[in-house]
Amino acid sequence: MISKPGRGGQHPTMDHVAAAAGVSRATVSRVINNAASVAPAIRETVQRAIASTGYVPNVAARSLVTRRSDSVALVISEPDRPDDHSFLNRIFTDPYFGRVTAGATGALRPHDVHLVVMPAEPSDHHQVVRYLRQGHVDGVLLISSNEHDPLPAQVHALGIPVVLSSRPPGPLPVSYVDVDQVAGAELAAARLLSLGRRRLATINGPLDIPAGSQRLDGFRSYLRDRGVDGVPAVTGDFTRAGGEAAARVLLAADPAIDALFVASDLMAEGALRAVQDHGRRVPEDIAVVGFDDSSVALECRPPLTTVRQPVEEMAAEMAALLMAHIENPSRSPRSVIFQPSLVIRDSA
Amino acid sequence: MISKPGRGGQHPTMDHVAAAAGVSRATVSRVINNAASVAPAIRETVQRAIASTGYVPNVAARSLVTRRSDSVALVISEPDRPDDHSFLNRIFTDPYFGRVTAGATGALRPHDVHLVVMPAEPSDHHQVVRYLRQGHVDGVLLISSNEHDPLPAQVHALGIPVVLSSRPPGPLPVSYVDVDQVAGAELAAARLLSLGRRRLATINGPLDIPAGSQRLDGFRSYLRDRGVDGVPAVTGDFTRAGGEAAARVLLAADPAIDALFVASDLMAEGALRAVQDHGRRVPEDIAVVGFDDSSVALECRPPLTTVRQPVEEMAAEMAALLMAHIENPSRSPRSVIFQPSLVIRDSA
DNA sequence: CTGAAAGCGCTTACAG
DNA sequence: CTGAAAGCGCTTACAG
Structure with a gap:
């Protein structure tokens, strides 16, 4: 037997x-x-x-000869945080990652390819690399925003097809999908200016990730070119609580600000609360523009004017690029940049 | 090197x-x-x-002889809805499913077993069954709440180890994990009564799913036993928007209600808005108790008093049961019922 | 404690 | 268009 x-x-x-x-x-x-x-x-x-x-x-027998597993990993590489009670919880309840997962799943389905979702804190990197090396998957969609994340380079070194969710840190010959962050920030700045606001402030994301620094830079330099200088900025961590805390700091420093650009909808939701707790009305006293157009934008009171990032489509494009690289391993890496758009609702 | x-x-x-x-x-x-x-x-x-x-x-070669894939499917079986623009989006941004995924992933990790997440609308059932039959996974965690869902029986018929997220519809010899729904509803009712409220109402979940009907029955019969009869109820669909709409109906029918039990936190968040839009204060005018203790309970204004369901632990238990059944296929099915608890915050 | 050998269930050149 | 045969890379009774 x-x-x-x-x-x-x-x-x-x-x-x-x-x-x-x-x-x-x-x-x-x-x-x-x-x-x-x-x-x-x-x-x-x-x-x-x-x-x-x-x-x-029997799929194992087939895979043994075809060397294809017909599955793909979605690796979500995120730094852990000191206050992180549950890393997995944060990842799996984050609306942004949820949209990415939905977009990738949908795009892969017609290919009959399944998704293995792997959240990866820095301490998991070793396990993730081992998993990928064992040939469990044909390729990887790598969500990584931190500039100093070593994972993109490590995965690329494995020789397994990979597509990134943003420009790789350093010169890595790898395909990626991104949104034009600067254009998005400019859309927000232009909107606020067109509303006649001149006392602007911003809550930016972490500066070591491009989505954080580029949105801040784009916002400030657009304003500077139009004569608005010295815009105060406070850094948040892309969470609701972080946005709320940042807004408090901003309001304490200058209670008279009349416009706020917040680098994510989640942070904007928190900021809205701080503003309202502070006794100021939105948009009458302070106009607020968010970023993402995630589902929370609609849940905000008032509904959030925001810079739309087509996250599901971007994830679908990542999946399409990955499938192409799997089909043809010698295909040249390329980047696909999506243009953001402004969605006007009630907050600005 | x-x-x-x-x-x-x-x-x-x-x-x-x-x-x-x-x-x-x-x-x-x-x-x-x-x-x-x-x-x-x-x-x-x-x-x-x-x-x-x-x-x-090479994992394929190993699997071919061991007949183990070291992965497990998390099948989320949900009815589609007429207004569902994106089924995948709804699933992947739902906080409840996010917690389930987090709990299962964490529990499986020490076993070195990976999770393939498969959302399944009724039209996907065929594909899911085929995937499972092909031996991609060693077992399945099946999240299914609808009483008429044929998937539990289909998966069981495959002879593949499976653990359900609630009591199976009909006599299926299968392990499952659940929360004591009735006890949870009673906790909510007792709280509201202890606050001196007597004009109670409830927003229940869909009645064709046990979490919907049992919470309603538990709430009503606890009150009836204490002389409070004819409690109005409106059915919501476990979404924020559904809760908001249901609350409006309730308020229109009886503007003087002084307490509300809402069968999920997400619906409670919507209800809170409707109540406040209606010019009534929470908890002064209307005390509100939710169900789940998901992260949205903390995001509500005011923070929500709610019946806590230890979703992550329950998912971890599902994973543990599944691993045990995989290890020993002749193990008898069993059910594990978790006791809910009341988390008192500001809304009641 | 170790090795030779069989076998897991497929796919795919290679002949015909 | 079809079949016989080799081979994918492992694990595991079986002998020694």
């Missing part, structure tokens, strides 16, 4: 089907893989045999 | 390691799988050979 029979009885193998159809195993394989060269009559016989035996291919 | 296996380059196999270590392939296999019977000196030699060759086992 080499191995115990499969749960629920023996599964039929390709040999059973071949016997039932009176053909060779090779022919059954060709029918299953839609090889062109099977005679219609035989194809039909085989299909009937497949149906009658209830045959389902 | 280990030579990296370039694109198209050969990964070393077990034979390479065996040759490098001067032993047989079988011995290398034993070292890798921690078989007890390897002499320490040989074990060490083999380990050095593994390191120097950069060998990593």
Whole structure:
């Protein structure tokens, strides 16, 4: 007894089907893989045999020879935080990552490729790399925003197809998808200016991640070019609580600000609260523009005017690029940059 | 320096390691799988050979003989909705499913088992079943709340180990994890009564799912036993918008209600808005109790008093049960019921 | 404690 | 268009 029979009885193998159809195993394989060269009559016989035996291919055996697993990893590489009670919880309840997962899943489905979602704190990197090396997946979608994250380079060194969610830190010949961060910040600045606001402030994301620094730079330099200088900025951590705290700091320093650009909707939701707790109305006293157009923008009171980032589409594009690289490993890396747009609601 | 296996380059196999270590392939296999019977000196030699060759086992080959994939599916079976612009989006940004995913991922990690997350609308059932039959995974965690969902029975019929997130509809010999829904509703009712409220109302979940009907029944019968009858109820769909709409209906019917039990925090957040839009204060005019203790409970204004359901722990327990069933397929199915608790914050 | 050998269930050149 | 045969890279009874 080499191995115990499969749960629920023996599964039929390709040999059973071949016997039932009176053909060779090779022919059954060709029918299953839609090889062109099977005679219609035989194809039909085989299909009937497949149906009658209830045959389902064994994926391990197939993978062993094709060297394809038909699955792909979505690695979400995020720094851990001192106050992180639960890293996994933060990742899996974050609306941004949720949208990414939804977009990637949807795009992969027509390819019959499945997604293994792997949140990765720095301490998990080793495990992730080992997993990828073992050939569990055909490629990886790597969500990494931190400039100093070593994972993109490590994954690339594995020689496994990979697509990043933003420009790689340093010269890595790897495909990536991004949104034009600067253009997005400019859209926000222009809106606030057009509303006649001149006492602007901003809550930016962490400066060691491009989405943080580029949105800040874009916002400030657009304003500077139009004569608005010295715009105060406080750094938040892309969480609701971080946005709320940052807004308090800003309000304490200058209670008279009349406009606020917040680098994410989640932070904007927190900021809205701080502003309102401070007794100021939105948008009458302070106009607020967020970034992302995630579902929280609609849940805010008032509904948030925000810079829309088509996250699901971007994730779908990442998946499409990855599939192309898997299909053709010598394909040149390329980047796809999405243009953001302004969604005007009630907050500005 | 280990030579990296370039694109198209050969990964070393077990034979390479065996040759490098001067032993047989079988011995290398034993070292890798921690078989007890390897002499320490040989074990060490083999380990050095593994390191120097950069060998990593091929998982497909291993799976083919062990019949284990070391991954598990998390199937989230949900009805689609007429107004569902994006099913995937709804699933992946739902805080409840996020907590489930986090809990399961964390519990599986020590087993070195990975999670394939599969949202499944009714139209996807066929695909899901096929995926499971192909042996991609060793077992399935099935999140299904709808009483008429055929998937639990279908998956069970596959003979693959499965653990459900609630009592199966009908007599299915399958393990499941649940929270004591009735006890939770009673906790809410008792709290509201203890606050002196007598004009109570409730927003319940869909009645064709146990979490919907049991919370409603538990709430009403607890009150009835204490002389409070005819409590109005409106059904919501467990979304924020659904809760808001339901609260409006309730308020229109009886503007004088002084307490509200809402069957999920997400719906409670919506209800809070409707109540406040209606010019009524929480908790002064209307006390509100939610259900779940998800992160949104803390984000509400005021922070929500709610019935805590330890979702992450429950998901971890599901994972533990599943691993046990995989390890020992003849293990008897069992159910594990968690007791809810009341978390008192500001809304009641 | 270790090795030779069989076998897991497929796919795919290679002939015919 | 079809089949016989080799081979993918492992694990594991079986002998020694």
